[in-house]
Amino acid sequence: METLSYRHRAQQRMAGSKSMAIIGVVASGNLEVLAERVLPDTECQVDISTAAEGFGAVWEAVVADFVERSSPGGLKFSINDGGARPDTVALRLAQAVRLIEENDR
Amino acid sequence: MKEWARQKAARKARIEAGSRHARGKAVAVTDLQDFLEAVLQPGDRVCLEGDNQKQADILAAALADVDPAKIHDLHMVQSGVVLPEHLDIFEKGIARRLDYSYSGPQAARIARMLFGGQIELGAVHTYLELFARYFVDLTPNIALIAAVSADADGNLYTGPNTEDTPTIVEATSFKGGLVVAQVKEIVDKVPRVDIPGDQVHFVVAAGKPFYVEPLFTRDPAAITETQILTAMLAIKGLYAPYGIRRLNHGIGFNTAAIELLLPTYGEKLGLRGKVCTHWALNPHPTLIPAIEAGWVEQVHCFGSEVGMEDYIRARSDIFFTGPDGSLRSNRAFCQTAGLYSCDMFIGSTLQIDLQGHSSTVTASRIAGFGGAPNMGSDPRGRRHPSEPWLKAGAEANPDTPAHMRRGRKLVVQIGETFGDKNVPLFVERLEALTLAEKLKLDLAPIMVYGDDVTHIVTEEGIANLLLCRDRDEREQAIRGVAGYTDIGRGRDAKMVQQLRERGAIRRPEDLGIDPLDADRRLLAARSIKDLMLASGALYAPPPQFRNW
Amino acid sequence: MSALLTETEDKPQTAWDDAASWYEASARQRVRSLLDAGSFKEFIGPEQREVSPHLRVFELPEQFDDGMIVGRGRLSGEPAFIAAQEGRFMGGAFGEVHGAKLTGLLRAARYVKSIPVLILFDTGGVRLQEANAGELAIAEIMRALIEARMAGVKVVGLIGGRAGCYGGGGLIAGCCSALAVSEQGRISVSGPEVIETNRGVEEFDSKDRALVWRTMGGKHRRLLGGADAFTSDTIQSFRDIALHLIRSAPGFGMDVLKAEQARLGERLERFSSCADALDIWKAEGVPDAEAVPAMPAEDFIAVANKVREPRYDAR
Numbered sequence: 001m002e003t004l005s006y007r008h009r010a011q012q013r014m015a016g017s018k019s020m021a022i023i024g025v026v027a028s029g030n031l032e033v034l035a036e037r038v039l040p041d042t043e044c045q046v047d048i049s050t051a052a053e054g055f056g057a058v059w060e061a062v063v064a065d066f067v068e069r070s071s072p073g074g075l076k077f078s079i080n081d082g083g084a085r086p087d088t089v090a091l092r093l094a095q096a097v098r099l100i101e102e103n104d105r
Numbered sequence: 106m107k108e109w110a111r112q113k114a115a116r117k118a119r120i121e122a123g124s125r126h127a128r129g130k131a132v133a134v135t136d137l138q139d140f141l142e143a144v145l146q147p148g149d150r151v152c153l154e155g156d157n158q159k160q161a162d163i164l165a166a167a168l169a170d171v172d173p174a175k176i177h178d179l180h181m182v183q184s185g186v187v188l189p190e191h192l193d194i195f196e197k198g199i200a201r202r203l204d205y206s207y208s209g210p211q212a213a214r215i216a217r218m219l220f221g222g223q224i225e226l227g228a229v230h231t232y233l234e235l236f237a238r239y240f241v242d243l244t245p246n247i248a249l250i251a252a253v254s255a256d257a258d259g260n261l262y263t264g265p266n267t268e269d270t271p272t273i274v275e276a277t278s279f280k281g282g283l284v285v286a287q288v289k290e291i292v293d294k295v296p297r298v299d300i301p302g303d304q305v306h307f308v309v310a311a312g313k314p315f316y317v318e319p320l321f322t323r324d325p326a327a328i329t330e331t332q333i334l335t336a337m338l339a340i341k342g343l344y345a346p347y348g349i350r351r352l353n354h355g356i357g358f359n360t361a362a363i364e365l366l367l368p369t370y371g372e373k374l375g376l377r378g379k380v381c382t383h384w385a386l387n388p389h390p391t392l393i394p395a396i397e398a399g400w401v402e403q404v405h406c407f408g409s410e411v412g413m414e415d416y417i418r419a420r421s422d423i424f425f426t427g428p429d430g431s432l433r434s435n436r437a438f439c440q441t442a443g444l445y446s447c448d449m450f451i452g453s454t455l456q457i458d459l460q461g462h463s464s465t466v467t468a469s470r471i472a473g474f475g476g477a478p479n480m481g482s483d484p485r486g487r488r489h490p491s492e493p494w495l496k497a498g499a500e501a502n503p504d505t506p507a508h509m510r511r512g513r514k515l516v517v518q519i520g521e522t523f524g525d526k527n528v529p530l531f532v533e534r535l536e537a538l539t540l541a542e543k544l545k546l547d548l549a550p551i552m553v554y555g556d557d558v559t560h561i562v563t564e565e566g567i568a569n570l571l572l573c574r575d576r577d578e579r580e581q582a583i584r585g586v587a588g589y590t591d592i593g594r595g596r597d598a599k600m601v602q603q604l605r606e607r608g609a610i611r612r613p614e615d616l617g618i619d620p621l622d623a624d625r626r627l628l629a630a631r632s633i634k635d636l637m638l639a640s641g642a643l644y645a646p647p648p649q650f651r652n653w
Numbered sequence: 654m655s656a657l658l659t660e661t662e663d664k665p666q667t668a669w670d671d672a673a674s675w676y677e678a679s680a681r682q683r684v685r686s687l688l689d690a691g692s693f694k695e696f697i698g699p700e701q702r703e704v705s706p707h708l709r710v711f712e713l714p715e716q717f718d719d720g721m722i723v724g725r726g727r728l729s730g731e732p733a734f735i736a737a738q739e740g741r742f743m744g745g746a747f748g749e750v751h752g753a754k755l756t757g758l759l760r761a762a763r764y765v766k767s768i769p770v771l772i773l774f775d776t777g778g779v780r781l782q783e784a785n786a787g788e789l790a791i792a793e794i795m796r797a798l799i800e801a802r803m804a805g806v807k808v809v810g811l812i813g814g815r816a817g818c819y820g821g822g823g824l825i826a827g828c829c830s831a832l833a834v835s836e837q838g839r840i841s842v843s844g845p846e847v848i849e850t851n852r853g854v855e856e857f858d859s860k861d862r863a864l865v866w867r868t869m870g871g872k873h874r875r876l877l878g879g880a881d882a883f884t885s886d887t888i889q890s891f892r893d894i895a896l897h898l899i900r901s902a903p904g905f906g907m908d909v910l911k912a913e914q915a916r917l918g919e920r921l922e923r924f925s926s927c928a929d930a931l932d933i934w935k936a937e938g939v940p941d942a943e944a945v946p947a948m949p950a951e952d953f954i955a956v957a958n959k960v961r962e963p964r965y966d967a968r
Contacts, residue, residue: 001712022699026716027741034699051714058589080714085523086589087331087564651862653946
């Protein structure tokens, strides 16, 4: 198992009122993303625990692109990864953001 | 005095030798080994029928059992190296030289045997090319073929899987060769005559049908969200703007997703009747929902597909069928159709390099290409005009006067940036080149040449290579859709942005596609059972695909 | 009129629509869309990170909810406890934390008495990496389930996931007040491969998928009485059948147990000479038994209801 952590400055606070969202499952080629609104509005953090070791450079690139596209200010993402491909990772991050920006019912 | 009919005399001698082990044309399975040793001669050129679908399996097993002391150094000319016996004959020294086209399941073993020098390789062909050579310089002395049934005169019924048989028989029988057919049974009257009896010299009643691989069955349950996204991109970004009505699909999951999105996503885009009406395609089960929803006018097939027989029979307006009601497939004609009458080929591959060359050959697996290099190429000769062909030509050569401008067939590679086990689709250097060096081949086993490829579709977007004006632009357009692979991360961000502004790269958002909408609920069928139900219970999938 | 309105309002308002496939949905999607919109409150949610203490030892990735979601919510306005297994995480298998969450939920239900429990099974059995803890969990869950039923709680199992309901999951399902199953939802203790390995391919060919389905699949379980209701594979139909079973499931006591014992005894006697599920269906008087596997759900429900009314006096 390898753990990685990336902290970025975000341009703005992610919209919505939910404090938490979770998407995905930990399975072969899949991952779960837990998003929590626990950070200051201009910060975001992505913590990864992955079964596939040695892909740090790819994770770094995926996370950087995600932060630039989505500006998830205030969010901490915790990922349990079962060896997902980068496209799946990007998709789950985008899904997590969409879930947390929905308003709480 | 010059002898002008030695081939006829030789055939007569073979028939006489074979007849000692036959009753009329009928050879018993138990006598097959003796029979083959009688009709074959060392050094013969032999076509053992078998492609990526049907197999003359009984004849293959019998050939592998002949005595190498009597029969050796055969030159095999055949579409497929698929059964273990196809390679056993090389191990045993029965055969020495090989010209072939496809080797899916034996890809790893054939690679090992080529490295070990156990096989003397002629060339890896496309189907159409190998068929062509049957008539020029690789004409078989003996063809061992497969059919469903025969009558006492040797008339053959090949059933839905006619495939290569007429081509092989034509080349062999009309040029002094001997044709031996395995059939399930000998009947009084065949349902239809696919091969006339006077072209067939011996028949073996095997007591069971020849083997057919269900190669074109893709289980919708295995289609991923990313594959659905690539399918949405292809439909909205290629099928719609070019108005692709006549086409061929590869066998991958991306194209299966396209087939299953037509009645849902395609319908929403208002494309029914405007795209995907005429096909050169095997009867893909995943096409059933589109056929049932009225998208498809006509399909011509290379071969059949296990379990689709009754469905095809009940949809004769769509498929080519015989007087008996069952499908008539023909690989040579369908390959020709795909080459000259289709405006698009779209399929998957294992590796694409920076100039768009692609190959399914890796250093340890030589899968061969079957029909893909023909489907995936632009025949450069004169061709009739069509809207997509002209539009593509105009994109590639905007400065050539319209009346003098060649069109372009769309050749599209579709896939995810990372394949199975996180293996990248995009590479700096194709493993096919490494293989060519290792085997000292004159020509690397490229499947589709970069200059034939017009578009590459991944989940990152569509690269339109027609709009690239030089080598650098091509490379950056490819890097631009290569995502997080090493190739993708090595892109020149500024140049990629410029290419995007010009439409040479189109991202999902440029096409109004939200990746989060790529959902399995868009699939018109999500399981094999859904396909069966959509067919009105006419589709009977093979046991390994059942999920009920 | 007002009843109609209520029904409309009850429908889940999530993006996951009612026609969505139960089989394809994740455990969270099932829970969210089965219950009334926005009513689900999770106990020990993923943010508490109550993960398995064992997986790390094997260098295996954890899941924040350990593949088991428990909580409460409302079903058509009425309160319900709910537990759901994620069949894709470790095959939905029972481990220490996974099991303890269900045990705790059932104990809470016993304490409250009046609120039914829904268990959304999706499991291959016990997790190999924590086998002892998992086996213990199965026993604890069975005890907690029976104690809850003794206290008057109705426990309804819903089965239609990828992993089916195997191993200890099959045992727990057998303890429920009532079970609903879809065609995809196989129920058994030993899986096809296990049977083939232990008894030989002649006894059971695990690659013969039609055989697997007609022996363990939902249709056979319904016809054999192992499941009380058959449902099509949509979220909406699982919701409808869950409501129906909560209302109709029997209570619990010696008389019910004796009736169940009698039912099983009678079943054994009736079908002991049948070598295949097809023979049982024929013996049950199913017209055109061969057509059962390919039958669409609605048609099958009609056939099944004609053949034999589920017996609610047993279980």
